[in-house]
Amino acid sequence: MNTEGLVEVVLPGKVKPEGLQIRHGAIPAPGPGQVVVRVEATGVSFAEQQMRRGRYYDQPPFPFVPGYDLVGTVSATGEGVAPGLSGTRVAALVKTGGWASHVIVDAADLVEVPDGVGAAEAETLVVNGITAWQMLHRTARVRPGQTILVHGANGGVGSVLVQLARAAGVKVIGTASSRHHDALRARGVVPVDxxxxxxxxxxxxxxxxxxxxxFDHIGGASVVASWGLLAPGGTLVAYGSASTRDDEGSKQWPVLKLLGRVWLWNSLPNRRHAYFFNVWAGRALSRNRFRARLRSDLARVFEALQRGEVVAQIAASLPLTSAAEALRLAESGTVAGKVVLTP
Structure with a gap:
């Protein structure tokens, strides 16, 4: 009998980081097609920063357990799941629920983590790596010798994106505050303050x-300026609205406004293209295709890590019960890479 017990972090409403709550309970049992993952690493993404403000455009009602992705080991399997999956280290994209010691996940949504890749390393590359890879290679379809601009080149997604781009033979200009410029130059990025x-x-x-x-995660006036910087045939990939993180009012409006701009720009008689990237796009239409892409793309990111083309950038590693401190640190703008939580 498992006596570990469940530990999870609850976001009760619009609160300061210290308003997060720690909840204890029994480890849930997996249903048909499900597994229980004993979490070894989860992380703080920009999504959680928006969620605690009630600003993430499709977050669930409060209270809920945040946590966009996780890495861990399968500790129990439900009916219809191969028992041999137990003991396998896996990664999963969950959107919410990851800030816990144990999480139920559909077995079909798991991606195996290669041997030799640590849990915290892998965690930095789940949602950030999939997002970066798909934006580069599926949306913008970058080619060697091209030049790209990456906003927030020191951030969670940005730091992975610039490394994958350099590995693909692409020239990179990256925006960041001056404290991060030396690190960007070391990666072959031309920094802009x-x-x-x-x-x-x-x-x-x-x-x-x-x-x-x-690649613009800022939205607002920044995305308009980004559109104006494109060469003929260029591609704008907008994937967030960070500039509205602290705003009040509708959480859907910034995204709807951005979608409207994308539609308008693509309707103009020019050779440039604009996209709003959402890592969950297509899941409702074809879950199997979504899962296949996720497995394929994350496997490629892990391969890049093993080849040394990408370095896992862990900004800090804190215990799950220190989620408030971790969230505060991630929001400070002083760190590079991803803040990781380790149950």
Whole structure:
């Protein structure tokens, strides 16, 4: 009989980080087609920062357990699941529920983590790696020799994206505060200080004919400027609305406004393209295809990690019960990479 017990972090409402609650209970039993994953690492994504403010556009009603992704070991299997899956280290994209010691996941949603890859390393590359890979190779379809602009090049997604781009032979301009510039230069990225420089003017100096792709998580005025920096045939990939994180009012409006701009820009008689990237896109239409892509793309990211093309950037590692401190640190803007929680 398992006597470990369940530990999970609850977001009770719109609260400061210290308003998070720790809840204890019994480890749930898996249903048909499900497994219980004993979590070894989960993390703080930008999504949780929005969720605690009630600003993530499709978050569930309060209270709920946040946690966008996780890495752990299968500890129990339900009916219809191969018993041999027990003991396997896996990764999963869950959107919510990951900030817990044990999580029920559909077995079909699991991606095996290669031997030799640590749990915290793998965690930094689940949602961030899938997002970066799919935006680069499925949406923008970058090619060697092209030049791209990555906003937030030191962040969770940005830090993975610039490394994957460099591995693909792409030239990268990355925005970040000056404290991160040396690290970006070491990765072959041309840094731009978004606090001290006029970003559009500086990018035009570096790429007079425009860039082939822009990856913009900021939204608002930034995404308009990003569109104007594209070369003919270039692609804008918008994947967030960070500039509205602390706003009040409708949480859907920033995304709807962004979608409207994307539709308008694509209707114009020009050769540029705009996309709003959502890692969950297509799941409702074809769950099997979504799962196949997720397995394939995350496997490629893990392969890049094993080849040394990507370095897992762990900003900090804290216990699950220190989720408030971890969230506060992630929101501070002072760290590079991803803050990891380890139950």
């Amino acid at each position: 978004y606090r001290a420089e006029n970003v559009p003017a500086r990018v035009r100096e570096l790429a007079p004919d425009g860039v082939d792709a822009v």
